[in-house]
């Protein structure tokens with residue numbers, strides 16, 4: 001393996017070990033997924049050396065790829081299982097979607113919506129390079145009210161911050177399914193998990209977080 005590849009692989013292992021010790025990664029399933037997905041393929045060339053630092057990185061168009069610990073928290077919190085049908089809102093680089101694709105396996109599928117066309121195009125290239133293109137479908141458009149075409153979803157994962165939980169997202173959940181969404185103001189939010197039980201929706205607050213805003217019809221104007 002060329003030296004750069006070896007260094008990055010070593011850095012990935014160190015990062016995942018850090019995430020495990022810090023309590024962000026709690027299951028073997030998520031540990032294996034974070035070890036499997038090469039984050040360097042999802043960050044712009046000039047940021048590549050920082051691929052395994054535990055913070056968000058600029059991906060252009062004023063957007064960021066989430067910090068690895070946030071991806072770990074969200075993938076653990078989604079209750080990953082084989083074969084799930086997942087909607088991601090805020091596809092960005094495609095990294096988070098790939099980690100989800102890893103934990104749900106080849107029988108599951110991720111539909112990942114991104115509103116900024118060039119980012120969606122880059123995400124498709126990244127997913128292709130990383131080998132997840134067949135498990136992740138990138139959709140371009142406003143996903144703030146979800147994407148009814150492929151509903152119901154077992155899980156919905158929103159990677160941008162909403163002013164409140166959009167009703168259409170609840171409606172697109174399968175019975176027993178759950179939705180992860182950061183809700184709050186522009187600078188700090190709470191990560192909520194909304195679980196559907198028939199017509200009832202239980203809400204849990206999983207703690208503070210910071211995301212870029214969810215724009216669009218059911219998000220911020």
Ligand code: SAH
Nearest residue numbers: 065090092093096115143144159214215216
């Ligand atoms: N999960 C991504 C990081 C997401 S950053 C990753 O792993 O890289 C949040 C993304 O949400 C940004 O790319 C932003 O353009 C997108 N976004 C914001 N509002 C949106 C909307 N209404 N529909 C779809 N994407 C949206």
